Amino acid sequence: MKIFVLHARHLDVAAWQIQYALGRRPDLTPYGYHHAADEHHQLVHSRRSGPAWLRLLVDGLSRALTGLDFFHVLCNLPRILKERPDIIWTHTEYEWMPWLQLSRWLRLRRIPVIAQSVWLADRWPTLNERQRQRVIRLGADAAACTFLSPLNAAWARSVNLNPKVCWVPFGISTESFQPIPNSTERPPAAPPDEADAPAIRVLSVGSDRHRDWATLGQALGGNSRFELRVASDQALVDLKAQGATVAKVDLAMLRQWYAWADVVAVSLAPNWHASGLTTVLEACAMGKPVVVTDTGGLRDCLGAGALTLVPPNDAAALRDAVLHLHQHPDAAALQVGVARARVAHQQLTSRGYARRHLALSKQLLDPLGVSGDTRPASTTLGHTAHTDF
Numbered sequence: 001m002k003i004f005v006l007h008a009r010h011l012d013v014a015a016w017q018i019q020y021a022l023g024r025r026p027d028l029t030p031y032g033y034h035h036a037a038d039e040h041h042q043l044v045h046s047r048r049s050g051p052a053w054l055r056l057l058v059d060g061l062s063r064a065l066t067g068l069d070f071f072h073v074l075c076n077l078p079r080i081l082k083e084r085p086d087i088i089w090t091h092t093e094y095e096w097m098p099w100l101q102l103s104r105w106l107r108l109r110r111i112p113v114i115a116q117s118v119w120l121a122d123r124w125p126t127l128n129e130r131q132r133q134r135v136i137r138l139g140a141d142a143a144a145c146t147f148l149s150p151l152n153a154a155w156a157r158s159v160n161l162n163p164k165v166c167w168v169p170f171g172i173s174t175e176s177f178q179p180i181p182n183s184t185e186r187p188p189a190a191p192p193d194e195a196d197a198p199a200i201r202v203l204s205v206g207s208d209r210h211r212d213w214a215t216l217g218q219a220l221g222g223n224s225r226f227e228l229r230v231a232s233d234q235a236l237v238d239l240k241a242q243g244a245t246v247a248k249v250d251l252a253m254l255r256q257w258y259a260w261a262d263v264v265a266v267s268l269a270p271n272w273h274a275s276g277l278t279t280v281l282e283a284c285a286m287g288k289p290v291v292v293t294d295t296g297g298l299r300d301c302l303g304a305g306a307l308t309l310v311p312p313n314d315a316a317a318l319r320d321a322v323l324h325l326h327q328h329p330d331a332a333a334l335q336v337g338v339a340r341a342r343v344a345h346q347q348l349t350s351r352g353y354a355r356r357h358l359a360l361s362k363q364l365l366d367p368l369g370v371s372g373d374t375r376p377a378s379t380t381l382g383h384t385a386h387t388d389f
Contacts, residue, residue, distance in 0.1 A: 001040065001041045001042070001046065001086050001132070001146075001358075001361060001365065002041075002042045002083065002084070002085045002086050002087075003036065003041060003042065003043050003086065003087055003088075003089060003276050003358075004043075004044045004045075004046070004079075004080055004083060004085035004087070004088045004089070004090075004111075004212065005033050005043055005044070005046060005086060005089045005091075005360065006044050006046045006073075006076065006080075006086075006088055006089065006090045006095045006096070006099060006323070007030055007046045007091060007095070008072075008091060008094065008095065009048065009049045009055070009069075009072035010029075010048060011030050011046075011048060011070070011125070012047060012048035013045040013047075015048070015118070016028075016029060017029070017085060018028055022251055023251060023252060024251050024252075025044055025251065026172065026173040026176035026177070026251060027173040027176070027350050028368070029045065030091075031091065031170075031350060031353065031354075032171070032349075032350020032351060032353060033045075033165065033354050033357070034354070034377035035350060035353075035354035035355060036354040036355060036357055038293075039046045042235065042360060044079070044083045044085060044275055045329065046072075046076045046079070047075070047076060048073075049071055049072040049075040049076070051084075052194050054071070055071045055072070058070065058073045058074070060260055062205075064181075066386075067099070067131060068097055068098045068101055069094060069098060069107075069378070070098045070101075070102065071097045072095070072098075073095070074102070075100055075374070077102070077133065078142075080111075080114060081108075084109075086109060086111075086112070086115070086263040086361075087112045087113070087114065087143070087361050087364065088111050088113045089110065089116070089361075090113065090114065090115055090116055090184050090289070090355055091116055091118070092116065092117060092118045092119070093115070093116075093117040093118070093119070093120045093135075093218060094277040095141060096113055096115035096116070096138075096354055097135070097138050100113060100115070100138045100141045100142065100204075101138055101352060102132075102195075102215065103141070104138075104141070107112075110141075110142035111262075112361075112364055113141070113142045113143055114140075114143060114144050114146055114360060114361065114364070115139065115142035115143075115144070115145045115146070115162075116145075116146045116147065116148070116168070116356065117145065117146075117147055117152065117156075118147075118148060118152075118273050119273055120135070120152070120156075120306040121147075121151070121155040121156070121208075121272040121273065121307070122272050122273060124155070124159075131250055131332050132159075133264070135161070136159060136160065137162060137341060139156075139161040139162045139326055140161075140162055142162055142272045143164065143165055143362060143364045144162065144164040144165070144360060145161050145162040145164065145165050145204075146165075146167070146168045146357075147165070147166070147167065147168070147273075148167075148169070148170045148277065149167070149272060149273050149274035149277075149297035149301075150167045150169075150297045150300045150301075151272045151273075151274075151296065151297040152169040152272050152273055152274075152297070152360075153165050153166065155272060156178040159229075159272040161194070164299070164364075166360060167348065168272070168353070168356050168357065168360065169348055169349065169351045169352075169353070169356065170277055170278070170301075170348070170353055171281065171300060171348045171349040171350050171351070171353035172278060172281045172282055172285065172345065172348070172349065172350055173349065173350045174285045174349050176251065176255075177255065177258070177281075177282045177285040177286050178285065178286070179259070179285075179286055180255065180256075186320070189347045197225075198265065199225060199226055199227040200225060200226050200227070200228050200262050200322060200323070201223065201227050201229075201231075201260055201261050201262045201263075201328045201356050202220055202227065202228050202229070202261060202262065202263050202264070202265050202322055202361040203228075203229050203231070203257050203258060203260070203261035203264050203265070203283075203288075204216055204228070204230045204231075204232075204264070204265050204266060204267065205257075205266075205279040205282070205283075206231075206232060206265070206266070206275075206276060206278075206279050207230070207232050207233040207234055208270045208275045208276065209275075209362060210268050210270075210273075210276075210296070211232075211234075211265040211266075211267065211268060211269070211272040211275070211276070211315070212268050212269045212293065212312070213230075213234075213236055213267070214238070215241050215267045215293075215315050215316070215318060216228075216230075216265060216267040217238055217239050217244070217311075217312070218314045218315035219265075219315040219316070219318040219322075220244075220265065220318070220319060220322065221238075221239055221243060221244055222242040222243055223240025223319075225323075226322070227244070228244040228245070228338075229244065229245045229246075229260070230244050230245065230246045230247075230249075230259070231247065231248070231249045231253075231257055232246060232247075232248065233248050234246075237366075242274055242378075243305055249258045250379060257290060257350050258282065258283060258286040259286065261283075261288055262286045262288075262325075263288065263289055263291060263322050263326060263332075264280075264282060264283035264289070264290045264291070264375055265290075265291045265292075265322055266279050266290065266291070266292040266293065266317065267292075267293055267318060268292065268293035268295050268296060268312065269293075269295075269312065269313075270295045270296075270312050271295055271296045272296060272297070273296060273297075274295075274297050274298055274301060275295075275296050276292060276296065276298065276303060277296075277298060280292055280298060280301075280302070280307065281343060281348055284302070284306070284336070284340055284342075284343050285340070285343060286341035287336050287340065288336065289308065289325045289332040289333075289336055290307050290308065290339070291308045291310060291318060291321040291322055291325065292307050292308070292310070293310055293311070293318075294309035294310060294311060294312070297312070301348070302339060302342050302343075302346075303342055305334075305335065305338040306315050306335065306338045306339035306342050307335070307339065308321045308324070308325060326387070344382075345362070
């Protein structure tokens with residue numbers, strides 16, 4: 001099987017691999033798709049589109065005329081036609097929608113596409129009827145529509161996006177996120193009501209559009225009981241003003257910050273796409289208890305007992321949950337053990353994520369299994385509930 005991975009327009013695999021060799025990326029390729037390659041399966045990666053001025057011009061015009069960005073797809077069209085892949089994988093709707101629309105217009109050979117979407121369900125209320133019909137029309141052209149959250153998958157079924165809708169659980173490189181021995185040693189904690197009790201070290205990570213920094217600040221900012229660090233690409237001036245340390249950090253520093261933390265807090269606005277899942281998995285792999293907003297389908301990704309879930313927009317609940325985990329180390333340790341076991345058992349790793357894509361591709365190209373792996377779909381994908389065809 002030859003697989004063409006149509007990455008986001010800003011990703012260049014060759015440049016990414018240089019950064020990986022320097023220890024600045026957690027996986028050899030974005031999202032670990034390289035784990036699907038072996039002696040029987042070849043991966044070909046898209047190339048970053050450029051120059052920027054031309055991309056802005058072409059995408060500006062195409063967006064005004066069609067509502068879609070075509071420059072990245074057009075840049076990779078000759079490569080796709082030359083490679084003649086058996087199947088195309090996309091990571092978001094920003095890749096599969098223009099590709100399928102272009103395929104319609106140019107009457108290209110119909111290459112099966114695994115059309116993964118991330119933000120589509122969250123954006124749906126903002127689309128007009130014409131835009132929604134186009135999404136459904138193009139979605140029907142895909143071999144399968146996949147999602148990183150069960151909520152997204154349920155939404156896709158409700159709008160009849162495609163006969164084949166699948167939840168493909170995401171994963172991280174657990175090799176790059178391992179507990180650092182002796183990194184969190186500190187004097188025994190004083191009772192929490194004592195003035196000299198050490199501050200609880202809380203880490204929050206992320207730059208996703210659905211991070212709820214306001215609630216995080218209300219819960220933990222400006223409070224001497226907490227020492228808050230935030231690893232983010234965003235400026236977050238309000239959190240800085242509340243005493244938080246906010247910085248854009250590299251992979252090595254991120255691992256050190258995870259090791260430093262007593263608790264990892266992920267505050268989220270309501271969403272459908274499992275926002276925060278990468279941070280949650282990294283924290284679990286690093287052996288840290290996690291407090292996270294109960295939204296986006298995260299409870300379904302790891303199950304009961306692996307996370308401390310709090311309601312959206314509830315600063316008091318978030319603060320109390322952090323305090324509880326710190327004051328009850330046995331409960332925190334139990335939660336960490338459950339979480340790490342779930343990550344391992346459910347293969348919530350980048351390798352597991354890539355191999356789930358490969359299993360789905362085999363199903364789509366050879367549904368009877370006559371020339372490949374003949375195990376049931378529920379076995380090759382790892383979770384019966386996730387096939388749901």
